[in-house]
Amino acid sequence: MMQRPLSANERISWLQLARTPRVGAVTFARLIGRFGSAQGALEALPRLSRGHLTPAPRAAAEQELEAIAALDGQLLAWCEPDYPALLRHLSPPPPCLAVRGKLALLRRPCIALVGARDASAAGLRLAETFARDLGAAGITVVSGLARGVDGAAHRGSLASGTVAVLAGGLANPYPPQHLALHAQIAAQGLVVSEAPIGAIARARDFPRRNHIISGLSLGVVVVEAALRSGSLITARAAGEQGREVMAAPGSPLDPRARGTNALIKDGAALVETADDILAHIRAVPRPGWRWAEPPALLFDLEVESAPDPSLMERLAGLLSPTPIHVNELARTAGAAISEVSAALMELELEGRAASLPGGYAASSLAAF
16 A cells, blocks of 8 residues: 555544454454555445444544544554654554654654663663663654653653653553653653553553554663563564664673573673664664665555455464464465465454454454
């Protein structure tokens, strides 16, 4: 689909489709490719879902757009020129983003800084120093507005330019301890959310937020993280997306350093200063800080025929609550990616599958 701004009516239809229950990012991309427009997909949904799925109300989409505008924000669809270029090439990209603040910050090279919520004083100081020095070098610092390292990263880069990605909607920043920081970022930086404007952040929303943090960035730097932490989800997402993964080493006696030290053992770049981060990023061939060739979308967006019912049943049997990447699912099923993605779309519309961040799929009972 060629890049172009949406008209007012097209934007309403686009948001309406994105807010329709059981239409995840994978299914959204397939529907747009199959029917050529959000309106065409909306008209086809009742038939495709055999009457089990009703599109989100148009009035609700109109009200959400009005609420975003009331916050001096805007909604970006992935077909539009202002949508972040790196994020657009995820497979699939988030259908739309609500943004508030200085959109130009996403046109600069971005690096994500994430880490422990219960960070040590040394970790907080290091994160803030990284952020300040990266900002001085012309880098936009991206993080998730969480307590600890995220907050330090935002504070360190507030003057130079920082982006906060929310798990909830623009009108419900989390955590409450960072309401003042959120207001500062909205005024001086940029706030980004994929969720409906009034959504309250839930535990299952944070992995999706983490995929956006890494997807916006050339690389992710982790400063303090336990072995089981959301920061490692962000690092894993970065690796899956072809981004650079970097980590600050820590004492083996500190549980908050075990995750970062494990990343380094697994091949993440060891960084101790902002210069280390910049040197590592610049060492990757990327003329003008841009990708020489953007990675291809996982799914081609061509008009296609209805999927083979036998393949749908085979895939339904292979899916479980444990997420599996669509590429692996295609290999296991012995089918082409295009056929598997089309079948998954039908299964999701029937409520028998769920598309998850990063090109993963699972049964409809999965939590990710």
